[in-house]
Amino acid sequence: MESNNKMLEIKSRIFDFFLSSSNLTQTTFLTQLQLLLKEELQAEQAIVTLEENLLSQDQSLICEQAVSYTISSSEGSNVENVVIPLFDEEHAIGKIDLHFLSPVPLPLDSFNQISKELSIIFQHYNQYIFKRYEEKQYEELYAITSKFHSAMSVDGILSEVIKLLQRMYEDFSYLLLLTSDNDDLKHLPIKKLDFDDNNICAMNAYVTGEVQFENSIKDRRANIYIPIKGGQGVYGVMQIISLDAATLPEAEIKFIKLLADATGAALENTQLYEQSKQVITDLQLINETSHQLNTNLRLTEVTSFMVKKILQSFHAKEVAFVFYQEKGMEILPGSTEFFQQSDIKEYLTQMKEFLFSDGEPLFIGDLRVHKRLSDLPFCSCMVIPMLIPNGGKGACVVTHPLPYFFSFEQFKLLQSLIHHSTLAFNNSMLREELEKYVITDYLTKLYSRKYLDDKIKKSMKNDSYGTFILLDIDDFKIVNDTYGHQVGDKILIQVANIIKSNIRETDIGARWGGEELAIYLPKVDLNLGESIVVRIIEKIREETDPGVTVSCGLSFWNKNTQDSPRDLFHRADYALYKAKDQGKDQLCIEAASESSEKVKN
Template structure:
């Protein structure tokens, strides 16, 4: 190495020492390398300095840091840096490659500090600049060590920062009992840790989501696009896949709690890459933490919903047992179901021998011709299965035209082991009713069936009291009472009803 080169290189190392003491952002490896390259370019008076990292998956180099945009001055095309790494490792002489093109010289220095990390420095400088091969070898020797140390420092600081974020993430989501807050914090933390990746939360359709979150419905089929995500959900293990068409690598991490898997985090890399093992472990830890918090939020929400359901059942039964007439009881139940389930139509039917009867108080839709298909469909199911019916999308099994209402629930009214009738609940949107609504409807109908039966018996008893057993006409005593009431309180008894009583 020439004396002038040695003097220049020593001056660079002195300035590097001062820079090293003042620089603080060591957790950003790309930023550290760029600052170092700028210092090297300035001190050695080079035209351009670039640093590349080797991707073992694609067997090529990708730019990690550079002092400026690549130009045509380089005889090497940086977009096609496919190099035989094994040949370079076996032959030290090939670790430095020099090419010349017109007024500029381009030198490549391959850094091979370990089997896991391979880098490459690329210098572009004027041909008249006196840079010898001995200086390039010295740079290779020093930068191989420096490259490895910077990478270790950057990884250590980055890991520390990420686990601090994970700690804050865990503390924040475990302090919240709102499912939407937990899901939002998952996305925000991932964006902070891996800002260049894109994310989606794959959840089942019975979850209610915020529109502003990147959430997709997890479809339970065996399509090619959904296989890896579905496998992660079913097995509870991280799944990896490479999308050749999109030129992306995708990781699926299950959101797993103590009682099950609640969804899948889809993490998409901006290019095809091999996820390092430590990154997979960190993502798995984050997903498990999120799963535990999401499970707690769901259990809290479920407990609140159960308390509300019990209060609803208690209030409903208290009201139904207040000696309501049948029509008033049906109207009350219809309103309760419409409010609780946001239902569009509610109908109650009773069996009278082989015939069915629509009970007064049901919504008017069930008196129309369009309702007949729904009623026949439910009646057939009830007689064959004798169980509650829960259909997320009636269109799947409808014929021949599309139905008006897509979501359907129906519950039998059973007394003493015998089906006395059934109730139908409809909504125009598919998959509107949840499984929790399905269970609540079953409880409401089971408890209300006895109240309906008592109301029917009470009305029949009232009719037996005021009619003759043989002739089925009103008794003389009842007609006298009605006549006295009509005379003393003409507004209390309707004239039409009174005349009808006498005409019978």
């Protein structure tokens, strides 16, 4: 009777303990259960061992579903040992080892009853633990999925995945085999999925999209390969490594597969997000560029703006706009310094052949293997052809010293950018060409008289002095009557070319009218101006064919003369008249406010 009461009391305490321990972790639960059994059964030691930690020799004992009793000696005293099996029908789910220094307080039949009662309780407890663990798994999955949506970065996604795996399955190692390059994620266990690799299982998982298993008894290693899939493709493989050849239960593999699918979807969404951001950035770049180029910029301003944008947006090293026309190759001002070198045309001779033969955009990862452009001291190169007015061809050349520096997406963006900017280049060129036609003489290509007048007015306002010369081709009517007007035009062109080749870029050569030409030399004093004109007279006498001579009248102004452009013209015209009257092929000078006259043959 006393034994039955004791038994009821023990069962009641154990049952109450199970009801009150629903929130305990498994480790805490087992620790407290062992203390309870030790206290209630007055045992020296109580050890609870669950199924996964049972030894093979325990299986036969537990399969008998009977309590075992043994006596052992320890330090001169006898220890009574009782092993209580825990079972589920015919399957062992655990055992309880009890050690007593004093006689066992209950008969073995009572321990058999405890065994049956605890087995039933542990069956329910295992089901409860499994459900709770399953709930925890899905809570973790929900939590990490929420983080995926807020992170939107590959680093954040993969870091969370690795942390979750290490937290839930700390006895395993992990490696993410990804198809994309992730050199900036070296702090994570990530490796590039190499299609030339000998890892057949990893490749099978990637190709088939199914979980693959690999066991090596020799190395005591087990590998599980789970594909990381999204809605549009497979982005890699999750490799789970067990160093002691332990395998995960099917339920765990199912959970990790769900995690891998969530990771694949997150990587895909991140990729789409980054692509959408890049598309927006690209559209903003094209829109901003188009807007800026529609503001009637000069050709040099267009080139400088485009070069700056390309350097910023593509992180290029050197950028140039190259035009090929009948007169030769031209590197537009505004291109980077490398392309402004005097010998740069030697590097670009092969490009002309490419533009006039293929005419297609060129995207080269390593110029060293490209025969036609191998002279360029760069590796990465993008060349986008451009059509320019008057049948000419051009190209935008973008380079970088590192091989394979530019992506194909950048190449397509550059094509679009150049396509939108070509119109601005052509408009600037046509506008400047039109301006040149307005201010230049069609035949001689010297400036027009109106342009000359405007420049002299500006110079007399801003400068301190200047020299003006009028030139008249001697006996030009006789040339036209003797050789014809075509030869007369040829003589005009020859004289104009001699003038242009003997004055500075800041000086102005103009057609005054008919066979009369004019030169204005800003910031040139009388003596220097005289020597320049004497040289031009000699050159015309020596280099024209048929040979002609010119008569010249020179006038000079400075701040003290109080001259107007009209006064300057009048004095030069008067000096020219004197040169004609005194025998032609000579220079006469009419100084301001002076009646003196100087003649130079």
